[in-house]
Every structure is written in structure tokens, then in C-alpha cells.
Amino acid sequence: MTGPQWMDEEAGPVVRPFALTGGRTRSSGEKLDLIAMVTATGASPAVGAGLGPEQRRILEITRHGASVADIASEVDLPLGVVRVLLGDLLDLGLVAVRAPGKVAPLPSERILKEVINGLRAL
Amino acid sequence: MAFAPSEEPVALKILVAGGFGVGKTTLVGAISEIRPLRTEEVLSDRGVGVDDTDGVEGKTTTTVAMDFGRITIREGLVVYLFGTPGQERFWFMWDELSYGALGAVVLADTRRLTDCFPSIDYFEQRGTPFIVAVNCFDGADRHEPDDVRIALDLDPDVPVLLCDVRRRASAKVVLVTLVEHALKMLTAAQR
Numbered sequence: 380m381t382g383p384q385w386m387d388e389e390a391g392p393v394v395r396p397f398a399l400t401g402g403r404t405r406s407s408g409e410k411l412d413l414i415a416m417v418t419a420t421g422a423s424p425a426v427g428a429g430l431g432p433e434q435r436r437i438l439e440i441t442r443h444g445a446s447v448a449d450i451a452s453e454v455d456l457p458l459g460v461v462r463v464l465l466g467d468l469l470d471l472g473l474v475a476v477r478a479p480g481k482v483a484p485l486p487s488e489r490i491l492k493e494v495i496n497g498l499r500a501l
Numbered sequence: 502m503a504f505a506p507s508e509e510p511v512a513l514k515i516l517v518a519g520g521f522g523v524g525k526t527t528l529v530g531a532i533s534e535i536r537p538l539r540t541e542e543v544l545s546d547r548g549v550g551v552d553d554t555d556g557v558e559g560k561t562t563t564t565v566a567m568d569f570g571r572i573t574i575r576e577g578l579v580v581y582l583f584g585t586p587g588q589e590r591f592w593f594m595w596d597e598l599s600y601g602a603l604g605a606v607v608l609a610d611t612r613r614l615t616d617c618f619p620s621i622d623y624f625e626q627r628g629t630p631f632i633v634a635v636n637c638f639d640g641a642d643r644h645e646p647d648d649v650r651i652a653l654d655l656d657p658d659v660p661v662l663l664c665d666v667r668r669r670a671s672a673k674v675v676l677v678t679l680v681e682h683a684l685k686m687l688t689a690a691q692r
């Protein structure tokens with residue numbers, strides 16, 4: 380399974396993380412924004428859905444909602460791989476995704492003022 | 502002003518840009534807990550010596566680490582910070598990163614001011630609110646913000662400030678300046 384590796388000076392080792400996704404690099408999760416919010420729907424996976432341990436872990440992490448970036452960081456897999464795994468979960472109806480721009484394209488004045496005050500108080 | 506605890510969670514995205522080694526990672530780390538986040542760069546013709554024929558659609562990727570930090574303002578309101586590696590070959594990430602971003606901090610080093618031109622051009626073109634934060638390295642001549650503004654040919658309404666990104670207090674001022682600027686642009690657009 381592990382492909383050949385060589386070192387790229389600036390970027391680290393060449394890896395084949397897409398082995399986890401059966402070699403697929405595209406799925407319905409392809410366009411998921413980094414800060415799109417993913418929440419497990421709570422539906423139980425159909426028998427034979429064939430979820431891998433990474434996908435089960437994602438369902439756990441998203442029980443109360445987590446962003447795509449949070450998930451990738453938490454499972455410690457590259458973003459592209461996480462997007463493919465999420466795409467499968469999405470197709471299976473196991474997670475729901477809320478795109479950040481869908482609800483409000485721009486944050487409200489009230490939210491921004493809250494952020495400014497929150498940052499000052501850090 | 503009524504507080505509505507049941508409203509949908511809000512996630513905001515702030516970018517940290519600038520040339521190679523200008524202090525992007527240091528800034529993100531000074532103000533938030535840095536967490537590992539990797540993305541992949543597709544090596545098309547560059548993968549010399551790599552066998553790319555075993556079922557991965559001919560794609561070979563190398564992973565690229567990004568700076569990723571989060572600041573929880575309150576439950577349901579989170580600010581995400583993203584910094585990209587400085588080298589130009591990583592520009593492929595920028596469209597994705599800047600999509601829907603609240604704004605960007607462009608870090609500048611007065612010893613290599615031109616390094617931040619590509620970032621400034623990029624955000625100007627996309628209409629992303631940005632500020633220029635001059636990271637004061639030890640031993641570098643101090644420049645007044647107005648000199649930097651002229652040297653970079655910036656719009657008069659783009660905030661320019663001096664900072665030391667190793668200091669949390671300074672990093673805080675940088676972010677507050679950006680969000681205030683974004684707020685100003687937002688209210689101006691609504692008029």
C-alpha cells in the first residue's frame with residue numbers, strides 16, 4: 380500500500396494518502412469550504428456501508444459540529460482526503476453540511492463588533 | 502441589543518499572507534493555538550522518479566503544511582486563522598483560502614518590502630479587505646507607516662501599522678485593526 384516516497388525539501392515527504400479513499404481524489408465533498416460546518420445527522424450507517432475507522436472517527440468529531448479544517452486537523456489527514464471521506468458520509472446521509480456563505484454572505488455589524496471586543500479581551 | 506443564544510454558529514476566516522519567512526507562522530502562534538493542517542499539492546510533471554501508475558489516477562501528491570489557528574470568541578462564534586507557506590508555488594491554495602474570507606493581514610518586512618507585492622495585488626484584485634502589518638525585525642531600520650504606504654502604493658484607506666508578531670499584545674492589535682477595517686468596509690458598502 381505504501382507507495383514510493385521521496386523527500387521534498389520544502390514540503391515534506393511525498394505520500395499517497397489517497398490510498399485511504401480507494402484512489403479517488405474527487406467526490407461530492409470536493410467543494411467543501413474550509414470553514415463549512417459539518418454535523419453528524421445521527422442516522423445509523425446502513426449495514427454494508429463499509430465505513431472505515433477514519434470515517435467513524437469523523438462522525439464522532441462532528442457529533443456537535445466541526446468545521447472541515449477542524450476535522451482535517453483532528454484526524455490528521457490532508458484536506459483533500461478528508462473532503463473525499465466527507466463526501467461519502469454526505470452521500471450516505473450521515474452528515475449534513477452548512478456552507479459558511481449560505482446563511483449570511485457577510486457577517487453582520489453586530490458579529491464583527493463582538494469579534495473586535497472578544498479579540499481585545501483575549 | 503438582544504442576545505440570541507440559539508442562533509446558528511458563525512465561523513469567520515482571516516488570512517495571514519506575506520513573503521517567505523516574514524513571520525506568518527509566528528503571528529498565528531502568538532494569538533492562537535496552532536494546529537496541524539495539511540493539504541496536498543499535486544505534482545504533475547515534477548514527480549520524476551516517482552512511480553505514479555498504481556491506481557491513483559496518475560496523481561502524486563506531496564503534503565503541504567499550512568498554519569491554522571482558531572480563536573473562540575464565544576460559543577458559536579469562532580475566528581479561524583490561515584497562513585500559507587510563503588513560496589510562490591503554493592499560490593494554488595489562495596483562491597480556496599480567500600473565498601469567503603473576512604479579510605487578510607499582509608505581513609511586510611521593510612528589508613524586503615517587495616516580497617509582499619503579490620499578496621497586495623491579489624487582495625486588491627479580489628476586493629478582500631486587508632491591512633499591511635510591518636513586522637519589525639531586530640536590526641531592521643524602522644520605517645514610519647506612511648513611508649511604507651507610499652513605497653507600496655497603497656490606497657489611503659488601507660491601514661498600515663508596525664508590529665512585533667512575537668508579542669501576543671501586538672498580534673492582537675493587528676487582528677483588531679483588520680476586523681475594524683473589515684467592519685468599516687462593510688458599513689460603507691451598505692450605505
Ligand SMILES: Nc1nc2c(ncn2[C@@H]2O[C@H](COP(=O)(O)OP(=O)(O)OP(=O)(O)O)[C@@H](O)[C@H]2O)c(=O)[nH]1
Nearest residue numbers: 521522523524525526527586587637638639665666
Ligand atoms: N527578530 C524578530 N524575529 C522574528 C519576528 N517574527 C518572526 N521572527 C523570526 O523569523 C523567522 C521566520 O518566522 P516565521 O513565522 O516562521 O515566518 P513565516 O512567514 O511563517 O515563514 P514561511 O512560512 O517559511 O514563509 C523565525 O525564526 C521567527 O522566530 C520578529 O518580529 N522579530
Ligand SMILES: [Mg+2]
Nearest residue numbers: 525526568586
Ligand atoms: Mg510559516
